[in-house]
Amino acid sequence: MTRLLVLVLVLVLTGCGDDEALRAENARLREALAAQQGQRQAELDALARAASVAAACDWLVPTCPASVADPGRRALAAGVSPGPLGLWLVASKLAVLLLPLAAAVGMGGWVWVRWSRAALAEAEAARALLAELDARRARAEADIERLRGVWTTRRAEVEQAQAKLAELRAEEQRLRDAVARLRQMRDGLTGL
Amino acid sequence: MVQSAMRLRERRAAALAGRSPRAVGAEKDRAALTWVYAWGWSSASVIDAHASPGRRGVAARLVRRGLLAATPSPSGRGVKGAPAEVLTLTADGVAEVEAVLPAAEVIPYPSNADRLIPWHQLRHDALVQLWTARRLGDGTISGYVTPRQMAGRPSGAGEKQPDACWRWPGVGAVAVELELTAKREREQAQAALALLRAIRPKTATDAGGGYDAAVILSHSPAILDRWRRSLTPGETLPTYERDASRHWRRAGSRTVPEWVRDRVILQRVEL
Numbered sequence: 001m002t003r004l005l006v007l008v009l010v011l012v013l014t015g016c017g018d019d020e021a022l023r024a025e026n027a028r029l030r031e032a033l034a035a036q037q038g039q040r041q042a043e044l045d046a047l048a049r050a051a052s053v054a055a056a057c058d059w060l061v062p063t064c065p066a067s068v069a070d071p072g073r074r075a076l077a078a079g080v081s082p083g084p085l086g087l088w089l090v091a092s093k094l095a096v097l098l099l100p101l102a103a104a105v106g107m108g109g110w111v112w113v114r115w116s117r118a119a120l121a122e123a124e125a126a127r128a129l130l131a132e133l134d135a136r137r138a139r140a141e142a143d144i145e146r147l148r149g150v151w152t153t154r155r156a157e158v159e160q161a162q163a164k165l166a167e168l169r170a171e172e173q174r175l176r177d178a179v180a181r182l183r184q185m186r187d188g189l190t191g192l
Numbered sequence: 193m194v195q196s197a198m199r200l201r202e203r204r205a206a207a208l209a210g211r212s213p214r215a216v217g218a219e220k221d222r223a224a225l226t227w228v229y230a231w232g233w234s235s236a237s238v239i240d241a242h243a244s245p246g247r248r249g250v251a252a253r254l255v256r257r258g259l260l261a262a263t264p265s266p267s268g269r270g271v272k273g274a275p276a277e278v279l280t281l282t283a284d285g286v287a288e289v290e291a292v293l294p295a296a297e298v299i300p301y302p303s304n305a306d307r308l309i310p311w312h313q314l315r316h317d318a319l320v321q322l323w324t325a326r327r328l329g330d331g332t333i334s335g336y337v338t339p340r341q342m343a344g345r346p347s348g349a350g351e352k353q354p355d356a357c358w359r360w361p362g363v364g365a366v367a368v369e370l371e372l373t374a375k376r377e378r379e380q381a382q383a384a385l386a387l388l389r390a391i392r393p394k395t396a397t398d399a400g401g402g403y404d405a406a407v408i409l410s411h412s413p414a415i416l417d418r419w420r421r422s423l424t425p426g427e428t429l430p431t432y433e434r435d436a437s438r439h440w441r442r443a444g445s446r447t448v449p450e451w452v453r454d455r456v457i458l459q460r461v462e463l
Contacts, residue, residue, distance in 0.1 A: 178454035181363050181405070185457050188332040188360070189407060192323050192461040 044080075051075040052082035056089030063093065220244050222292065224254055227325070228281050229289040229301060230338045233309050235275030235318050236262075242325035251279060259285035263306040265314060273463050274315035280305040299344050316372050319463070320355045323409075324368075327358065333366075335359035351401055352386035364404030367391060370461075371410040374418065378440055381429045384422035385446055391455045405455045411463045420458055425450045 054072020057064035394400030
């Protein structure tokens with residue numbers, strides 16, 4: 001930059017006395033200037049790329065070895081701004097960082113879809129089955145209670161019937177005895 | 193001839209059963225005297241039927257020995273079934289019986305027994321004695337209780353005292369009633385109720401009557417029919433009580449119970 005200023009100043013002070021020489025010198029200087037400009041631009045681009053790489057490497061989580069990130073870090077420290085490449089690299093890093101997460105999420109979702117949902121559905125079905133079984137058990141217990149009542153009633157009726165039967169048998173026996181006794185007496189009275 | 197004599201000897205030997213003829217005779221005498229003692233009086237035919245079935249002469253022998261006294265019946269032989277004379281125990285006869293009787297069976301025997309003979313129902317009582325002797329002899333009954341013996345025992349209030357009580361194996365104490373004359377309505381109802389009380393079965397709250405069954409004997413179908421109506425289960429029998437002027441008046445009624453079917457026999461008899 002300083003050389004460029006000196007050259008311009010020499011041109012101004014010397015005038016255009018020797019035009020050809022000056023033109024040639026000017027052209028040569030212009031070419032040198034253009035070459036230096038290209039070289040600087042390349043250097044600036046390289047620094048910008050390095051800064052982009054460093055910025056991407058240090059974004060969120062340091063991910064690059066020092067040999068890769070340090071030139072860029074120095075460029076950043078010197079005030080070089082990262083170029084558009086940095087955005088792509090950040091995006092790529094983000095993608096690289098998010099990929100396992102997405103994969104994990106995807107796997108989790110897949111696992112959930114593949115297994116947990118079925119398990120949940122089974123659990124729900126099992127819960128419904130348990131509820132149904134509870135209801136059946138309650139109904140069965142009610143039935144048992146009702147049948148126990150019926151059984152008790154029937155049992156009492158059977159016992160009552162048995163008692164009645166015993167009474168009737170006793171009565172039958174008593175009547176048989178009475179008939180036998182009366183027959184015996186009737187026979188004993190024959191011929192009076 | 194020889195065979196019949198042998199059979200007669202065999203029968204005598206069987207009757208004696210190893211005892212001497214004198215012992216058998218004494219036993220017959222004792223049975224006859226005990227019979228008269230129990231009934232208060234008797235007749236020769238009844239005594240012989242009891243003491244010596246199939247052979248007569250026991251009563252006559254006891255009269256000759258002065259143990260029995262014979263009193264002619266006022267009706268003589270005019271009433272069929274009634275004895276021509278009635279036999280009672282003399283003082284010696286009473287002594288003879290009471291000498292062998294257990295103390296519990298001693299019943300004071302009246303010295304004027306011949307004047308206490310119920311002439312008005314002589315045939316009735318004689319028939320009861322005769323049938324008792326026969327049933328005892330054929331083993332139908334195992335014992336008997338006479339009205340004289342019953343009088344000395346406690347009985348339930350309002351229970352009919354039967355003409356005799358027979359101890360009937362397998363049955364128990366059977367009240368024997370001989371009905372020769374018809375009763376009027378009130379007497380019939382009272383007699384039926386008294387009989388029901390006497391034969392009522394034992395329950396948890398009632399000790400029962402004194403008898404297990406009753407036999408009502410009569411020669412008259414009409415009398416038996418009247419008794420049958422009075423003892424039909426479900427039939428209502430009127431009850432009576434005396435009013436202040438000692439007249440009977442109806443006081444209520446009783447229903448004949450079901451058990452009477454099992455406990456009463458009505459039997460027609462030939463006099």
